[in-house]
Amino acid sequence: MKKIINKSENVVEEMLEGMVKAHPQYLKRVEDSNVLVRQNSPVKGKVALVSGGGSGHEPAHSGFVGLGMLDGAVAGEVFTSPTPEQILKGIKAVDGGAGVLLIIKNYSGDVMNFEMASELAQMEGIQVEQVIVNDDVAVEDSTYTVGRRGIAGTILVHKITGAAAEKGFDLDDVKRVAEKTIKNVRTMGMSLIPCIVPAVGKPSFEIGEDEMEIGLGIHGEPGIRKEKIKTADQIAAILLNNILDDMKLEKDDEVAVMVNGLGGTPLMELYIVNNEVNKLLSEKGIKIYKTIVGDYMTSLEMAGASISLLKLDDELKELLDSKADTPAFRQL
Amino acid sequence: MKKIINKSENVVEEMLEGMVKAHPQYLKRVEDSNVLVRQNSPVKGKVALVSGGGSGHEPAHSGFVGLGMLDGAVAGEVFTSPTPEQILKGIKAVDGGAGVLLIIKNYSGDVMNFEMASELAQMEGIQVEQVIVNDDVAVEDSTYTVGRRGIAGTILVHKITGAAAEKGFDLDDVKRVAEKTIKNVRTMGMSLIPCIVPAVGKPSFEIGEDEMEIGLGIHGEPGIRKEKIKTADQIAAILLNNILDDMKLEKDDEVAVMVNGLGGTPLMELYIVNNEVNKLLSEKGIKIYKTIVGDYMTSLEMAGASISLLKLDDELKELLDSKADTPAFRQL
């Protein structure tokens, strides 16, 4: 295991400290917790947004704490949902009296821990609502399953919902916007090289030199299938077609595109993927309103990428365009 | 070689296209060239900044083209300086009548090609000046050598010099600011895992599972020595001490810190390094005015990091703080 770390038990602690020290103008740490909140939290009268989950997805989620996005992010151990206690601390630290919306990625662990925290917060008189992001089209969605995972599309939910909260929408309205965004966003990912959880020291899955995993999440779990490695153009087509099969876009529909790196893939490759995504969408007459390329929702040092599409309407476009100022996402 | 690419001959072309398609509001491509310039180039009356070099360092340099930073970036093949012809196209595309400053990283190839381009541009009546960034303290600097390499500190030169140009400084003054920044910036890097040049298909150096390279550049070349792999804290101390030995900071001096990832190292690890850098500097009474953490000057998918320190004065602080709006660096 080749990592620039000290002890594997301390990675989350030291990372959080390193973040706060890097971005004191944006972030502060809630005492006795793994919660980072805005420097000026709680923001009085504004609906507050809290997200979080296991660590290892940096810059998600604490990198998106700041103006126009999240108010707080709760970090669990690597790939492990934080506990209700931690999440409750986050909720209390950001509540500015207008209620708190939890943005939860759809994993049993995250959902259960956030729900328990929400119950505890409500018992303390804080108004809490929650939305569950489930953008991964690789996963079968049926009443018998837990449904789809939440992956990179979550960042678009942070952006848009954060803009709504910043604009002064009330809790119901912020939740409505979040749910609309979730309904409109789809993602699919692939990987060439697995990651290594520091405390485990072994690759999260085995894979051949000529193979790739298709349809995988962000916790080092294997994908839905292994395939022979393909070209960037073919990979873009596979991921995009799965998304388009599911979301049924029509000619002249407008979308935001996100080409997200999983941590170990260089930006060069993400742009090469974007080149083809753009071509394929243009061929179908789908209009690309905005494109975001980079490492936003990662899986440690995993090599791979995901593609997300968000179908836009006028409201979502305006919210997507509005100002954001966080450590990892800024927009003038 | 596991990469998300099509043909290795096409990586630069497809990457540039993917960038322009991702950021049409920032970038346009100069016809028949590998040059990306600001969407509104040439900016009349403003000193224009051109940088560039081999590709494989993304987001450097085209990711820094935009308000408050570069006007144009010229991309060579992977790790190969662009030709004078290409650079000349860049110079001509951005010249707004107030002259052009070339920001060159100190490599024989880059220096020679940019110099030849500069001679050609001057022959066409364009006022061209140049500065050479040489921040890498790992390399011996003597009159018998080519001197130090330019590495991640270059991004700080882009930022500060870009701010000066944006503020309306004239060519001499922009050059003065650039030279002051270069004089005040130092960097040193290390790597755990080499990169693979697409056209070569083999790792750029051999390294054992328990080894790291210390003092290496950004072109896949080996470092100045191999060592047993160390903890993040020890690595931070090694790099920082080399820098501090060279730049002689005093108590209460103010610096900007950049912890730069080489492409394959996750943000988590960079923040862990920053945690220690911050501690070590604070112990010495050196004041950290600003910290930048992320992948800014990469070496394909190389795993590793570099630390840069820039000693600040009032002028540099103001320029560092001013607005920037580019694909890869934004500041409100």
Next chain:
Amino acid sequence: MSSTDLLIVILENMGKNIIENKDYLTELDRVIGDADHGINMSKGFSAVNDKLGEMKGKDWGYILKNTAMTLISTVGGASGPLYGTAFLRAATVVDGKMDIDHEDVVNMFEQAIEGIKARGKSDRGDKTMLDALIPAFDALKAAYQNGLESKKAFQMAEDAALEGLEYTKTIIAKKGRASYLGERSIGHQDPGATSTYIAIRSIKETLEEN
């Protein structure tokens, strides 16, 4: 030994076995999950262990509730809330009791299972801890109905849990992270069912030794 002291020894032994199997549980989770189940469970049971001293002399409800809260506030992941809920629900059955009978044991298990089902929106056959716990419970209940003693009854529960655990290898995961693998989850043993089996085996072991 008083029955609450016995409970403390059971929890101690459970922790010991979970911690001993940390790498094994993590490895099972690496294959079809995210490689943390052993880490999560060990962390939780270490924390429980640290608190067992203060629990001495307290009633069944108190001990189980404290165990539950400790698991909930230290484990995280899916197993934290699920094991936590299981212990919490079991605690409600024996609140204030210094001694319990077979009916209490059956009720505690029944409540624990209901708690997991509700919290996890899951059921038998989903390839989760329930696939070890429900068969164990059925065997336990049947054993008591047949007039067997706890030692024997938990032996039968352990056997049933092991059978359930083996069964998890043959089915598709419908809940938890392994469910994302779809068909590829077949052939692999569920980590949570494994920790549940270890927990039940730990009860039997302690009963045998005391």
Next chain:
Amino acid sequence: MSSTDLLIVILENMGKNIIENKDYLTELDRVIGDADHGINMSKGFSAVNDKLGEMKGKDWGYILKNTAMTLISTVGGASGPLYGTAFLRAATVVDGKMDIDHEDVVNMFEQAIEGIKARGKSDRGDKTMLDALIPAFDALKAAYQNGLESKKAFQMAEDAALEGLEYTKTIIAKKGRASYLGERSIGHQDPGATSTYIAIRSIKETLEEN
């Protein structure tokens, strides 16, 4: 064959040999540089090759100048400007000439070396192409002074270039990327000196065959 036709055949053969050694040159550069020298040189000489057709019948200066410009505008890296400058400077010596003599040859090489030195701020002993080129030039000049014919003179130049090439293994690089390695550059052969050796060998081969 006219002497300008011979020059074209020399350039053709040089290109062929460089392209054949693409991987070899790149591998040398991988070890102490950035793994592109073969790629760079092949690209440049392929481009030169594409233009040789149009150069037929032109004078020495024209052919060398066009070769230089093509290298400069296609190769990039350090070798582009250096080889480009070398050819450009050589061209100045023979501008307008349809035929050349030994003195021209010597002057061309001398100018090429001066050009590289000026452009690269380098000299013999820096572990660069100059460590093959300068000894080759010295041998060539001496051979002509001793009244030898070109075929023999270039044979001696080749031998000297090879010796210089071997010598690069023993010294520290002071210029180019290999210089960043410091002591670690010792023991490795310089890629640019290797391509220069190949270029000189190509001239000798063509002279022998024509």
